[in-house]
Amino acid sequence: MIDFKVLFTVLIIAQCALSNQPNVGGIFYSSDEDLKVAMTVSAKLFNFTALIKEVSKRGDILEITGHVCDLAEKGVVGIIDGLGGKATEHLQGICDILELPLINIQHNDLYVKNWSLINLYPSPVAFNMVLEQLILKKEWLNFTLLYVKGYSLSQVQSLMKMGHPTERVTVTVRELSGKDYREVLINTKKSGHTNFVVDCPSGHLEQILRHAQHVGLMADEHSYVFVSPDLFTLDLHRYRYGGVNMTGFQLVDLLMNEQLYEFISFYNEESGESLAPENLKTKVVLIHDAILMLYQAMTKVTVVPTSLSCDSYESWTYGTTLLNVMKTNKIEGITRNMIFDGFGQRNNVTMDILELTPAGNQTIGTWKYDELIMSRPYVTAAEIAAETIMRNKTFKVLISKTAPYGYEKKSSDHLEGNDRYEGFTIDLIERIAEILGFNYDFELEDDYGGLNPTTHKWTGMIAKLNDEKADFAICDFTITAERQSAIDFSTPFMTLGIGILYKEPSKQPPEMFSFMAVFSKEVWYYMMFVQIGLGVIMIFVGRISNKEWQNPVPCIEQPEELSNQFSFANSVWLIIGSVMQQGSEIAPIALAPRIITSVWWFFTMVMVASYVGTLVAFLTVEKNVLPFENVKELYEHKSISYGAKSKGSTISFFRNSSVPEYKKMYEKMEKNGWLVADNDIGVKLAETKTYAFFMESTSIEYTTQRHCDLLQVGGLLDSKSYGIGMKKGSPYKKYIDEALLKLKESGEIKKLKDLWWKEKMGGGKCSEKRDEEQKQLGMKNMLGAFVVLGVGCLIGILISTLDMLWGVFKRSVKYNTTFKYELVEELKFALKFNGDIKPLKRPPKTDSGSAEALADLEGKDEITSLRSLRSAKSSDSHRTHHSHTSKHSSGGLSVAFARRREYS
Numbered sequence: 057m058i059d060f061k062v063l064f065t066v067l068i069i070a071q072c073a074l075s076n077q078p079n080v081g082g083i084f085y086s087s088d089e090d091l092k093v094a095m096t097v098s099a100k101l102f103n104f105t106a107l108i109k110e111v112s113k114r115g116d117i118l119e120i121t122g123h124v125c126d127l128a129e130k131g132v133v134g135i136i137d138g139l140g141g142k143a144t145e146h147l148q149g150i151c152d153i154l155e156l157p158l159i160n161i162q163h164n165d166l167y168v169k170n171w172s173l174i175n176l177y178p179s180p181v182a183f184n185m186v187l188e189q190l191i192l193k194k195e196w197l198n199f200t201l202l203y204v205k206g207y208s209l210s211q212v213q214s215l216m217k218m219g220h221p222t223e224r225v226t227v228t229v230r231e232l233s234g235k236d237y238r239e240v241l242i243n244t245k246k247s248g249h250t251n252f253v254v255d256c257p258s259g260h261l262e263q264i265l266r267h268a269q270h271v272g273l274m275a276d277e278h279s280y281v282f283v284s285p286d287l288f289t290l291d292l293h294r295y296r297y298g299g300v301n302m303t304g305f306q307l308v309d310l311l312m313n314e315q316l317y318e319f320i321s322f323y324n325e326e327s328g329e330s331l332a333p334e335n336l337k338t339k340v341v342l343i344h345d346a347i348l349m350l351y352q353a354m355t356k357v358t359v360v361p362t363s364l365s366c367d368s369y370e371s372w373t374y375g376t377t378l379l380n381v382m383k384t385n386k387i388e389g390i391t392r393n394m395i396f397d398g399f400g401q402r403n404n405v406t407m408d409i410l411e412l413t414p415a416g417n418q419t420i421g422t423w424k425y426d427e428l429i430m431s432r433p434y435v436t437a438a439e440i441a442a443e444t445i446m447r448n449k450t451f452k453v454l455i456s457k458t459a460p461y462g463y464e465k466k467s468s469d470h471l472e473g474n475d476r477y478e479g480f481t482i483d484l485i486e487r488i489a490e491i492l493g494f495n496y497d498f499e500l501e502d503d504y505g506g507l508n509p510t511t512h513k514w515t516g517m518i519a520k521l522n523d524e525k526a527d528f529a530i531c532d533f534t535i536t537a538e539r540q541s542a543i544d545f546s547t548p549f550m551t552l553g554i555g556i557l558y559k560e561p562s563k564q565p566p567e568m569f570s571f572m573a574v575f576s577k578e579v580w581y582y583m584m585f586v587q588i589g590l591g592v593i594m595i596f597v598g599r600i601s602n603k604e605w606q607n608p609v610p611c612i613e614q615p616e617e618l619s620n621q622f623s624f625a626n627s628v629w630l631i632i633g634s635v636m637q638q639g640s641e642i643a644p645i646a647l648a649p650r651i652i653t654s655v656w657w658f659f660t661m662v663m664v665a666s667y668v669g670t671l672v673a674f675l676t677v678e679k680n681v682l683p684f685e686n687v688k689e690l691y692e693h694k695s696i697s698y699g700a701k702s703k704g705s706t707i708s709f710f711r712n713s714s715v716p717e718y719k720k721m722y723e724k725m726e727k728n729g730w731l732v733a734d735n736d737i738g739v740k741l742a743e744t745k746t747y748a749f750f751m752e753s754t755s756i757e758y759t760t761q762r763h764c765d766l767l768q769v770g771g772l773l774d775s776k777s778y779g780i781g782m783k784k785g786s787p788y789k790k791y792i793d794e795a796l797l798k799l800k801e802s803g804e805i806k807k808l809k810d811l812w813w814k815e816k817m818g819g820g821k822c823s824e825k826r827d828e829e830q831k832q833l834g835m836k837n838m839l840g841a842f843v844v845l846g847v848g849c850l851i852g853i854l855i856s857t858l859d860m861l862w863g864v865f866k867r868s869v870k871y872n873t874t875f876k877y878e879l880v881e882e883l884k885f886a887l888k889f890n891g892d893i894k895p896l897k898r899p900p901k902t903d904s905g906s907a908e909a910l911a912d913l914e915g916k917d918e919i920t921s922l923r924s925l926r927s928a929k930s931s932d933s934h935r936t937h938h939s940h941t942s943k944h945s946s947g948g949l950s951v952a953f954a955r956r957r958e959y960s
Contacts, residue, residue, distance in 0.1 A: 077105045078361050080350060081127035082343075083120065083147065084138035086110040090327070091138045094340045097322045098347040107132060111139060117146055124150045125366035133354065133361055133378065134159060136346050137173075138339065148173055154364050155375035157382065159349070161342035163211070163257075174349070174382055176342045176394065178307070179401040182423075183283060184214035187253070189428040190281060190303070190409065191215065191225075193421075198226035199251035200244055204260050205233035211283050212255050232256070237267045250277045258286035258337065265295065274300040285338045285407065292412050293785065302412035305423075307391040307405070308341055310334055316390045319344050338391075345389035353381040446788055447493035451527035453485055454501045454517050454781075458735070460758050460812040460819075461531050474498050480812040481530045484549065485780075487804060491795040499526060504533060504704065507542075518542050521783045528792075529781035532752065534705035536776070544786055545779035547793040549805055553772030554706055555756045556690065556698075557742050557749040560767045561682055574670045583663070587631045590656060594627040594649060606645075622649070634660045686770040690748055691717050699730030699738065700750040707731065709774055710750075718773075735759075742766060754778075758813050764822040 082095040092108055099106035107130055109123035120143055127135060134157040137144050144164055151158040151173070160175040191199065201216065203209055209216065219227030228249060232240055244252075252273075254264060261284060268274055279301040287304035295302070308316060310333055319341070320333050359374035383396045395404040409421040409428070421430040455462045455477060462479040465471055474482075477498055489496055503516030514522060517529040521543050535545045575583075608619045626642050633640035634657055644650045684690045690698060698721070700706045710722035725731055730747075732738045738749035739759055743766060751759075756768045780792055799805050813819055864878045 077103050078354070079107050079127075079130055079132045080104045080347065081107045081109065081130075081132040081135040082138060083109045083111060083123050083127075083135060085114070086112055088138055090337065090340050091343060093323060093327045094343040095136065095138075095347075097319065097326050098344045101319070101322065101344075102347050102351040104347060104351070111143070114139075114141075114143070117143075120146055121150060121366075124154075128154050128156060128364035128366060131361035131363045132156065133359060134350050136161065136343060138162075138343075140164065150366065153369055153371065154366070155371040155373075156364070157350075157375060157379045159346040161339050161346060174379065174396060174400040176345055176349075176391070176402060177338070178285075178405040178407070179397075179403045180210040180213070181401065181403045182405045183211040185426060186305070186407075186409075186423045186428060187212060187281065187283065188214045188218065191218065191253075193428065193430060194251075194279070194281075194303075196251045196279075197224065198228070198249070199253055200228040200230055200247075200249040202230050202232055202240075202244075202252055202254045202256075202264070204256040205231050207256055209255065212253060215253060232260075232264065237264060238271050241268055241271045241273055245271055245273055251279050253281045253283070255283040258284045258289075261287060261290060265290075265292075269295065276300070279303070288410055288412070288417055289335050289337055292417075293787070296412060296787075300412075303420075304410055304412075306408045306410055307338055308333070308336070309390075309392055309408075313390065315344075315348075316341070319390065341390045345391055345394060348389050349382050349385070349387060349394060350378075352387050353378055353385055356385065357381050446791060450495040450497065452525070453496045453498055454520060454526045454529040454531070455479075455481060455498050456502055456504070456531040457500065458532055460817060463817070480808055481532075483808050483812075484799075484805070485528070485530050487799055487808075488792065488795045491798060492791055496528075501526075501529070504529075504531070505539070506703065507538065514542055517781060521781055524783060527782065527786075527788070532755070532778055533781050534752075534776055535779045536705055536708070538708075539781075542784065543781050544784055544789050545781055546789060547796050548777030548779050549796050549800075550754060550778040550809075551775065552753045552778070553775045554709060554750055555753045555772055556687065556769045557739065557751055557756050557759060557766055558682070558769045559743055560765050574667050587628065587635070590631055590652075591624060591627040594630070594652065595622050595624060631656065635664070637664060682769060684748075684769065687721075687773060688717065690769075691721055696746050696748055697728065697730050698748040698750065699725050699732055699741075701735060701738065702731040702733060705776065706750055706752065739763065739766070752776075754813075758819070761814055761819045761822055762817075 080099060082092070084091045084095070092110075095106050095108055098104075107127055109127065111119055111123070120139070124135065124147060135147070135151060137147055137158055137160045139147065140160070140162045141164075144160060148158055158173040160173055160177065162177050163180075164175060164177070199215075201209075201212060203212070216227060216229065218225045228247070230240055230244055254261075256264060261282065265274075274295055280303065282302065282304040285305045285307050287302065288306055292302070310316070313333075316333050320331065320336065323336075323340075324330055357374075357377055359378055362372050362374075364370045364372055379400075383398070383400055387394055392406040393404070394402065397403050404425070406422070406424045408419050409423065409430075411418045411420050419431060421428055423429075457464055460479055461481045462477055465476055465478050474497065482498075485496060501517050501520065505514055505516030505518030507514055513519070517526070517533070518539060520526040521529060533545075535548060539545070606619055606621070608617065621642060622644075630640045630642045630653070633642075634653075637660075644653050683696060684693050690696060700710065707722070707725075710718050710725070713719055713722070732741065732749075735751055735755055738747075738751060741747040742749040743763060748769070750773075753768070753772055760766050760768065780796075782789060782792070796805075861879075865875060867873070868875045868878045
């Protein structure tokens, strides 16, 4: 009869030989998805077939027994225990019978030396040694030991012994039980304790931290030492700035660890997550090292996988051999050196000592070869400088070649590295690096980044920051809500807005009547009405004032009539003469008119001084006449095209705007192809064509300093800021913000801006002040005044011509001559331009009438005139202001008479 059991064993061996992939078993709780993924990935890395068994609930002994027996029947070469606690005790009992290697990956409370297993988790002996030396280094004279109920204190036994009466250290032990630890923590706080050692499973860490913060045990004076090596796999950002000092352990070497990077890559691919290496739990990486340890042992000893039955209490022939090889084999895994004692415990372990400070996670020492080596002396959190988190580190910084933020140096020498670039942001990051003590390497990236509407993935700088291909992005990087959803920004280092760049229009000469523009129309109207009204007031005041009524003939002591000089014409003439600063022969006599006249003179003095002081500017300044003054007028203009950069925050402003005009402007720009690829093209179009270019005000300021025929039109359309981009949740944001604040307060950023905007790269040439001679007033400036003078002269000539024609007409009627004859004779006399005596009568054109008769008429006229002149002469000595009669002596009259007779 065929022995089916032997046949089955042969088939299993044959199958394993053909596949060349031995089976390795793993038993985990169904909720431990991360451990199951780690098991699958690690098995693939080392050519094992992973057989994973899930336990639905804790303490199910029958289910665990069934899983172990099932794995034994499938010929596994070892089992990885992911359960822990009492389940490990039961699991170990079965594996001892089957002589199957059992590998534990977590702290085991039930530590028994005669167990035939391997525990990759650091032994209690290792933790006791490092904790004791660490407490001594910290020089704690008292501390409180906090532990979770049900968790053994095997890892902190040496600390409890430090509280022996012969020692000077005071140790207090408190148990954290139930679901709420705050009551115990409040009592601890009331006791005045500030130093704590916490021993608990990694799953309880977050709750303890949260409750300690709730009760106020996370301040500057508090210090913690956590036994669990999973402390720094948590997000501790919320506790960094409270001043608390936390110390913990880390088994994984994060620097230059190729195994770790390979494992995390496959792990993220298998799980669909994006975990960083520092966020991997200790149990996860220990699974990798467990499979690695099995793989290394099987390369040194030949084993044959065998199907085992729990019912017959069979044992694996190669089990003990394989287990002994693993215990004695020295290999390097993700958790560094794996060395075991004769009982499978990992005593000789290497791990880093880390502290959480306001500056972030700091490595302060290393435990290696039973010795604690401190890389720096212990200091309190308050003594740690804020910049230590970045000191001596090297970061990749993204920049762009956008003037003046970044340039590529022009040099005859071959430049390499950071020396190839210069600009405002290049200098800015250099100042920040000097403050925080870090190094940096530049990388060019022209695409600032946006969200692809099809793939819904970020591009450009934002994608590189998210993928950790770069640490910072510094350029004209606008802070927007969309970008802030993907990355973090520093505090703004520059504030700006969108403006309109347009070419400067040609200068327009002053208008012909620009001198009238000194005063507004209302002022001119009021001036006219005030003069008329004041004339009426002067008449009224003059008529009611007694002293203004004067005797027209002073030689008559008792005149029958008195005269008053304030007629309407005289009053207006006095007012106009005051305004023109020429005075008048009219002078008030009474007190009231004099007061009114004095006030009027003061008023005219102010008005004339204001007019003259402003007149020069209106006659000399040539104004720029812009076709539009703001964005609304530009939108309504039909002959001016406008656009913006096709990618960036400026065009996004128009695209996403809720203002209808801006939305329509975006549609028009898009439809007509007015968008440009970069700012240089837009500036060139604005300079050479009828084109308005939307760009950020800082770029406009830079451009107008170098292109003197361009200017900014209107105000800003919005308000925004530039910031330094970094990945979401970056630990460096706080320190970058502080450095920027220091640079702002010291005025360093303002100096850098002036340097790159107004001095370097041709800046400042459009704002240079030149010493010029005082500008002369040319004919174009004074043309309006000449026109007014000419028009006034023409009006005067016209009035005098009419007056002359009227006089010619009266003489022709009086002397019975023709109008033409009198006109010709009058023009002949006027055009001679000589002679100061004008004859009253010229010779007739014909012989009609006798010369004697004309002489008689003329003589009568002369005698009458002579009498009137003499009468006027007798009264002239008494008149002071009102006489307009010419004074002639009798001799002069005789000479004139003789000349007239000679003429006739």
